Amino acid sequence: MRIGVFVCQCGTNIAATVDTEAVAEAAMSMRDVYHAESIQYSCSDPGQRQVIAAAHQHRLDRVVIAACSPRMHETTFQRAVIQAGINPFMLEMVNIREQCSWIHEDREVATTKAIDLVAAGVARVRGQVPLKRGRVPVVGEALVVGGGIAGIQAALDIADAGMPVTLVEREPTIGGNMARLDKTFPTLDCSSCILTPRMVELKHHENIRLMVSSEVTAVRGYIGNFEVDIRKKATCVDEEKCTGCRICEEKCPSRAPDEFNAGVGESKAISIAFPQAVPLVAALRKEHCRQFIKGKCGVCKKVCPADAVDYEQEDELHTEKFGAIIVATGYRLFDWEGAYPDYGGGLYPDVITSLQYERMLSASGPTGGHIVRPSDGREPRDIVFLSCVGSRAESVGRPFCCNVGCMYIAKQAIQTREHLPDSRCYVFYMDVRACGKGYEEVYRRAQVEAGAVYLRGRVGKIYPRGDKLVVMGTDTLIGDQVEIETDLVVLAVGFAAAEGAGELARRLNIAYDGYQFFTESHPKLRPVETTTGGIFLAGACQGPKDIPASVAQASAAAAKAIRLLSREDLETSPMVAEVNHMRCIGCFKCAEVCPYNAIEKQKLHDGRTVAVIIESLCQGCGLCNVACPPQVISLRGYTDNQLISEVVEVLR
Amino acid sequence: MIEAAKTIRAGEEMLAEIERRSGQDVSSCYQCGTCSSTCTATLAFDYPPHLFMRLLQLGLVERALASRTAQMCYDCMTCSSRCPVGIDVADVIETTKNIADESGRSRPPKEVALFRRLFLRNVCRHGRLHEAGLLAWYNIKSGQFFNDLSLVPLVLRKKKVHLVPPRIRQRRELRRIFRQAKTKPGAK
Numbered sequence: 001m002r003i004g005v006f007v008c009q010c011g012t013n014i015a016a017t018v019d020t021e022a023v024a025e026a027a028m029s030m031r032d033v034y035h036a037e038s039i040q041y042s043c044s045d046p047g048q049r050q051v052i053a054a055a056h057q058h059r060l061d062r063v064v065i066a067a068c069s070p071r072m073h074e075t076t077f078q079r080a081v082i083q084a085g086i087n088p089f090m091l092e093m094v095n096i097r098e099q100c101s102w103i104h105e106d107r108e109v110a111t112t113k114a115i116d117l118v119a120a121g122v123a124r125v126r127g128q129v130p131l132k133r134g135r136v137p138v139v140g141e142a143l144v145v146g147g148g149i150a151g152i153q154a155a156l157d158i159a160d161a162g163m164p165v166t167l168v169e170r171e172p173t174i175g176g177n178m179a180r181l182d183k184t185f186p187t188l189d190c191s192s193c194i195l196t197p198r199m200v201e202l203k204h205h206e207n208i209r210l211m212v213s214s215e216v217t218a219v220r221g222y223i224g225n226f227e228v229d230i231r232k233k234a235t236c237v238d239e240e241k242c243t244g245c246r247i248c249e250e251k252c253p254s255r256a257p258d259e260f261n262a263g264v265g266e267s268k269a270i271s272i273a274f275p276q277a278v279p280l281v282a283a284l285r286k287e288h289c290r291q292f293i294k295g296k297c298g299v300c301k302k303v304c305p306a307d308a309v310d311y312e313q314e315d316e317l318h319t320e321k322f323g324a325i326i327v328a329t330g331y332r333l334f335d336w337e338g339a340y341p342d343y344g345g346g347l348y349p350d351v352i353t354s355l356q357y358e359r360m361l362s363a364s365g366p367t368g369g370h371i372v373r374p375s376d377g378r379e380p381r382d383i384v385f386l387s388c389v390g391s392r393a394e395s396v397g398r399p400f401c402c403n404v405g406c407m408y409i410a411k412q413a414i415q416t417r418e419h420l421p422d423s424r425c426y427v428f429y430m431d432v433r434a435c436g437k438g439y440e441e442v443y444r445r446a447q448v449e450a451g452a453v454y455l456r457g458r459v460g461k462i463y464p465r466g467d468k469l470v471v472m473g474t475d476t477l478i479g480d481q482v483e484i485e486t487d488l489v490v491l492a493v494g495f496a497a498a499e500g501a502g503e504l505a506r507r508l509n510i511a512y513d514g515y516q517f518f519t520e521s522h523p524k525l526r527p528v529e530t531t532t533g534g535i536f537l538a539g540a541c542q543g544p545k546d547i548p549a550s551v552a553q554a555s556a557a558a559a560k561a562i563r564l565l566s567r568e569d570l571e572t573s574p575m576v577a578e579v580n581h582m583r584c585i586g587c588f589k590c591a592e593v594c595p596y597n598a599i600e601k602q603k604l605h606d607g608r609t610v611a612v613i614i615e616s617l618c619q620g621c622g623l624c625n626v627a628c629p630p631q632v633i634s635l636r637g638y639t640d641n642q643l644i645s646e647v648v649e650v651l652r
Numbered sequence: 653m654i655e656a657a658k659t660i661r662a663g664e665e666m667l668a669e670i671e672r673r674s675g676q677d678v679s680s681c682y683q684c685g686t687c688s689s690t691c692t693a694t695l696a697f698d699y700p701p702h703l704f705m706r707l708l709q710l711g712l713v714e715r716a717l718a719s720r721t722a723q724m725c726y727d728c729m730t731c732s733s734r735c736p737v738g739i740d741v742a743d744v745i746e747t748t749k750n751i752a753d754e755s756g757r758s759r760p761p762k763e764v765a766l767f768r769r770l771f772l773r774n775v776c777r778h779g780r781l782h783e784a785g786l787l788a789w790y791n792i793k794s795g796q797f798f799n800d801l802s803l804v805p806l807v808l809r810k811k812k813v814h815l816v817p818p819r820i821r822q823r824r825e826l827r828r829i830f831r832q833a834k835t836k837p838g839a840k
Contacts, residue, residue: 382657424657424660424661426656426657444680444682447679447680447682448677448679448680451679453656453660453709453710455656456683475654475656475706475710477683477702477703477706478654478703478706478707478710478712480653480654481653481654482653482654482655482656482710483653483654483655483656484655484656484657485655485657485658486657
């Protein structure tokens with residue numbers, strides 16, 4: 001056994017607080033160490049060459065690098081030792097930078113600690129054996145969860161690269177929130193005109209399978225080999241037979257809330273959300289249907305010319321295998337009513353959300369594109385917009401910016417002037433954030449061309465006066481209170497994560513923040529990856545974003561998925577569990593705790609039944625290692641003996 | 653408290669008049685404050701230039717018409733030259749002042765009116781401003797005989813002010829311009 005120790009100076013990062021020469025000298029006296037030296041920058045090319053040369057010269061078979069975190073440069077040095085003819089797992093990184101030089105001031109103390117850490121590393125590497133990576137085949141199909149613009153974009157990108165994609169959407173149609181928008185900033189082009197071609201393309205793409213009214217209920221497996229349970233909810237309509245004629249909707253006697261139109265207007269228990277829905281298939285909501293509530297009705301079944309209505313239809317459970325998963329579950333509006341009693345808390349019909357206003361602006365919306373007061377159907381003359389409702393407000397638990405409010409207010413103000421030339425918009429704002437390409441221009445257009453009056457301040461209270469509303473605000477620019485008697489108030493309500501986002505994250509085993517937005521692996525350098533390999537993020541499920549950013553992220557996520565799916569197999573980590581069959585008592589405590597179902601039973605020739613690790617499934621978490629009563633399971637690369645000898649060295 | 657919807661509607665017509673005559677778009681001001689940062693006369697103002705613009709934006713035109721800002725601005729044009737939007741702020745203020753004067757809503761302070769009269773007479777007579785003459789006349793007419801007198805040796809030595817009036821050619825033409833200007837509506 002011949003160990004080499006290399007102590008990195010990292011310029012002055014380490015050398016300023018740790019006497020690297022002294023550490024190297026101390027290492028020379030450790031057992032089995034045949035060479036030790038201090039290197040100025042061990043990760044640099046000359047530094048690596050120095051390691052390789054020393055390994056050859058001293059015939060080293062194990063290498064300890066005392067430098068930075070293995071997260072920074074472990075692969076760098078693994079590559080170097082391979083060049084020196086050493087197994088990459090015979091390398092041990094000792095972190096004397098983040099965990100030593102950077103956190104200590106006293107040079108003597110830091111040097112002593114560094115020597116201890118190196119001694120522990122030497123002890124550990126002494127117990128190391130050469131390991132070999134396994135290979136596991138990759139399932140060549142992708143799953144996209146969520147059929148909004150981000151999910152659509154990601155699915156199309158992957159499918160266009162020639163790989164099969166399944167898109168799972170919870171609602172009966174794809175399109176998501178973008179389908180509800182009338183126009184989109186900054187160009188003010190019609191939202192459905194740019195979205196629906198994509199929806200149709202997706203529907204007819206030979207590589208895409210669309211599953212609507214469906215939800216992911218369980219996820220097992222790991223990168224390249226996910227096994228996903230998908231529940232297709234019963235909609236009581238046969239997708240194959242339904243022609244989308246909407247006769248059932250017309251004749252249905254049961255009224256139901258109109259979620260697609262954000263509650264403006266009413267819908268029926270059996271309905272199609274909007275004329276361009278994909279697939280153009282009706283769906284029945286049992287909780288509002290007379291047939292299911294009272295047990296008799298059957299009108300839709302009777303009138304359906306295609307005989308597509310089937311009250312007996314049941315949920316279907318599908319289990320599919322995927323190599324990569326893209327999560328694009330989007331957002332919903334923050335539930336403002338409970339948080340803002342000062343704005344009426346939903347009591348005043350003429351205080352509406354920006355999404356409800358958007359539905360009113362839409363020609364295919366419930367008011368046919370006419371802006372009217374919900375209370376009396378009159379056209380408003382003065383319209384007040386409030387920005388940051390449920391955004392940038394610690395008091396209601398939403399401290400972040402919604403990213404889009406400023407822009408859609410400006411857009412809606414411009415549209416309002418087009419719809420009602422005699423009206424005037426007033427906008428209460430804290431800051432106007434118009435950072436995208438062409439965004440400032442939209443904001444200026446709202447002010448200068450559409451005559452919107454911007455008032456800098458938050459609104460304190462809204463109360464009714466006669467059939468009007470009084471908005472009490474301030475304008476900090478003039479330094480005075482401002483009161484506006486108005487006909488309509490539009491709240492720019494902030495973003496919240498989609499319903500059930502946290503639950504889905506737990507099923508997928510990905511991280512999410514306090515607002516249930518999914519967390520990217522690194523905020524700058526890994527913006528579409530999750531902390532779980534093979535699962536990627538796209539769109540507003542990761543945080544508030546506008547359409548251009550969602551689409552960009554979706555394409556980025558698709559590229560990552562394609563990169564994964566285009567591989568035939570993946571290297572697995574050799575750091576997996578191992579059972580000593582001679583001593584296994586067959587209690588299978590290990591199988592009980594294993595989160596990856598990686599342990600199976602095997603009958604030996606001598607009649608005993610023992611535990612066997614399926615190496616391609618094992619993720620090396622170590623739970624079985626701990627749970628095993630006779631302590632016969634060990635983790636390769638982290639055996640009990642290795643860890644104990646490491647601890648002993650530190651404590652010596 | 654400002655009832656913005658009412659004030660804006662009430663001030664709409666007057667604001668349109670100011671915008672038409674000055675050729676400036678008051679709504680395009682985004683209240684950055686460069687004009688006020690750079691203004692050389694704010695110490696004499698009740699509203700610094702950006703607030704003057706804000707008054708107009710909120711329809712508080714009457715307040716702007718009656719303001720000291722409108723009367724005391726001496727058109728140095730620094731605000732206009734530095735405005736990032738390119739608004740001629742000084743022109744907006746000047747136009748407001750003119751409207752205030754014409755409609756009799758406000759009268760310039762006595763000294764300001766006197767200074768303006770003497771200034772124009774001075775330019776009309778010499779073709780260019782004769783500062784020493786203007787200073788002398790202003791002190792005599794306003795009764796503040798010793799105002800700024802201590803500065804005279806300094807400005808003479810530095811040749812900032814000349815005792816001999818400047819002369820231009822074609823003074824007759826100049827007088828005609830003045831005569832014609834006086835016939836314009838609103839001129840005094």
